[in-house]
Amino acid sequence: MTQTAKIAWKDVTIRFGRQTVLDGLRLEAAEGRSLVIIGGSGEGKSVMLKTALGLIAPDKGRVEIDGRAVRPGQEDDPGVAQIGMLFQSGALFDSLPVWKNVSFRLLHRDHMQADEARERALEALDQVDLDHDVADKRPSQLSGGMLKRAALARAIAARPKILFFDEPTTGLDPVTADVINKLISRQVKQLGATAVSITHDMVSMRAIADDVAMIKDGGILWSGPLNGVETCENSEVCRFVRGESEIA
Amino acid sequence: MNPLRAVGAGVLTLLHAAGSVTWFAIRALAAAVRPPWFGGQLLGQLFRIGFLSLPVVGLTALFTGAALALNIYTGGARFNAESFVPNIVALGIVRELGPVIAALMLAGRVSSGIAAEIGAMRATEQIDALHTLSTDPMRYLIAPRIVAGVIVLPILVFIADVIGVFGGFLVSTNTLDFDATVYVRNTVDILERWDVISGLIKAAVFGFLLTLMGCYHGYNAQGGAQGVGRAATNAVVSAAVLIFAANFLLTSLFV
Numbered sequence: 001m002t003q004t005a006k007i008a009w010k011d012v013t014i015r016f017g018r019q020t021v022l023d024g025l026r027l028e029a030a031e032g033r034s035l036v037i038i039g040g041s042g043e044g045k046s047v048m049l050k051t052a053l054g055l056i057a058p059d060k061g062r063v064e065i066d067g068r069a070v071r072p073g074q075e076d077d078p079g080v081a082q083i084g085m086l087f088q089s090g091a092l093f094d095s096l097p098v099w100k101n102v103s104f105r106l107l108h109r110d111h112m113q114a115d116e117a118r119e120r121a122l123e124a125l126d127q128v129d130l131d132h133d134v135a136d137k138r139p140s141q142l143s144g145g146m147l148k149r150a151a152l153a154r155a156i157a158a159r160p161k162i163l164f165f166d167e168p169t170t171g172l173d174p175v176t177a178d179v180i181n182k183l184i185s186r187q188v189k190q191l192g193a194t195a196v197s198i199t200h201d202m203v204s205m206r207a208i209a210d211d212v213a214m215i216k217d218g219g220i221l222w223s224g225p226l227n228g229v230e231t232c233e234n235s236e237v238c239r240f241v242r243g244e245s246e247i248a
Numbered sequence: 249m250n251p252l253r254a255v256g257a258g259v260l261t262l263l264h265a266a267g268s269v270t271w272f273a274i275r276a277l278a279a280a281v282r283p284p285w286f287g288g289q290l291l292g293q294l295f296r297i298g299f300l301s302l303p304v305v306g307l308t309a310l311f312t313g314a315a316l317a318l319n320i321y322t323g324g325a326r327f328n329a330e331s332f333v334p335n336i337v338a339l340g341i342v343r344e345l346g347p348v349i350a351a352l353m354l355a356g357r358v359s360s361g362i363a364a365e366i367g368a369m370r371a372t373e374q375i376d377a378l379h380t381l382s383t384d385p386m387r388y389l390i391a392p393r394i395v396a397g398v399i400v401l402p403i404l405v406f407i408a409d410v411i412g413v414f415g416g417f418l419v420s421t422n423t424l425d426f427d428a429t430v431y432v433r434n435t436v437d438i439l440e441r442w443d444v445i446s447g448l449i450k451a452a453v454f455g456f457l458l459t460l461m462g463c464y465h466g467y468n469a470q471g472g473a474q475g476v477g478r479a480a481t482n483a484v485v486s487a488a489v490l491i492f493a494a495n496f497l498l499t500s501l502f503v
């Protein structure tokens with residue numbers, strides 16, 4: 001990674017009670033590149049993203065965006081304000097129709113007029129391959145895969161400089177997953193965004209990653225460009241990607 | 249366990265809870281008095297907390313006024329004081345029963361609803377999502393509900409006062425042989441402005457307490473559906489207890 005770091009996890013330690021989830025984790029996400037984080041279930045991938053969003057305060061260390069430490073709990077933090085986040089569970093507001101969800105930031109933060117915001121919401125729905133009649137539905141009326149895509153539309157609608165995707169293709173059919181993968185690549189390549197994605201989908205990883213990092217036991221086991229995974233630089237990463245368990 | 253230690257632990261837990269409720273209330277008030285405001289959210293809450301509560305509050309007030317009239321009549325008859333029914337009904341409703349009963353009904357209807365809704369939003373990461381959309385949940389979710397409670401309760405209680413007195417009037421003129429004009433004149437004569445206003449001040453305080461309890465327990469809900477259920481229960485119980493306690497305090501201030 002030769003570019004400057006857009007986001008840097010600096011010795012981040014997170015504990016829940018007696019459980020240490022992240023243990024001095026260090027990682028950088030280079031500006032304008034797509035970083036994919038892989039690792040076993042429950043290793044702390046989602047927690048990593050939430051720390052960078054200021055939703056979880058680190059017990060030790062800090063996360064820096066553009067070289068400035070993220071202040072936990074501050075919704076107007078200039079670093080966090082650049083991030084569009086797709087939550088693993090979608091986290092759409094079920095009291096609002098889909099289009100108001102998608103354009104929430106435009107309506108409330110950027111004070112855009114309703115018709116203009118709706119246009120932008122429809123545009124974002126197009127990008128995630130959702131029909132316009134979804135716009136006026138409530139999140140509770142959507143299928144799991146549609147929810148995921150609507151949530152993805154919300155993450156990209158305000159054209160953020162940083163994108164966080166927590167399992168963007170989970171629960172999608174292969175064709176839709178391909179649409180989403182291409183969308184993520186396009187956001188990075190055309191708009192120059194920095195993307196950090198968590199995925200268990202190795203097809204997706206190959207499609208969207210410039211760089212890959214594998215998390216294990218609270219730290220980064222290996223990180224490097226995608227071809228490092230393909231050339232099997234680290235045997236454990238290699239096994240993980242091939243889906244081989246350690247039990248012979 | 250050492251009994252002294254158990255008492256000490258209990259006191260500490262209580263103090264800790266009181267502290268965190270107070271801190272939550274301060275943050276909510278700070279969010280309510282400074283922009284940005286979410287007017288649409290406030291209007292929605294005024295409608296849900298206020299307008300939709302009208303039937304419950306109206307019906308309970310009507311029956312309470314009617315029952316109060318009957319009780320005062322029976323009691324008054326023991327020392328030939330039946331003629332005081334209109335006066336005591338009016339004072340009882342306006343100073344005490346109107347605010348307390350309306351607030352208790354709203355603790356059941358509104359505090360639990362708020363706690364469940366916000367608790368579910370917490371459980372499904374919607375509150376985290378607000379954060380990532382650069383929106384302070386205190387401003388978007390909490391402040392509008394509390395402000396709506398403070399505005400709406402006095403209005404609801406005023407309506408409850410009128411309906412409650414009317415309940416007493418109905419029973420008295422239909423079954424207790426009171427003359428309608430005399431009843432109305434006695435009611436109007438006995439009531440002073442302060443009787444009504446003190447009741448409405450109580451109402452505003454109750455409105456603050458019952459929405460605060462709903463928001464606090466919902467916001468701090470933990471552990472999925474079970475946690476949401478617990479939050480709703482705790483909201484109703486704590487709101488009811490606080491309403492009674494505040495009622496006593498305010499009454500002793502106002503007499």
Ligand SMILES: Nc1ncnc2c1ncn2[C@@H]1O[C@H](COP(=O)(O)OP(=O)(O)OP(=O)(O)O)[C@@H](O)[C@H]1O
Nearest residue numbers: 016019021039040041042043044045046047048088
């Ligand atoms: N709010 C919380 N309170 C307590 N423990 C938590 C909390 N959030 C996460 N954890 C714990 O932290 C660990 C890491 O959770 P995390 O959600 O980051 O896993 P993950 O790597 O994203 O897994 P998956 O791939 O299954 O989504 C888990 O053991 C989880 O139990």
Ligand SMILES: [Mg+2]
Nearest residue numbers: 045046088166
């Ligand atoms: Mg996760």
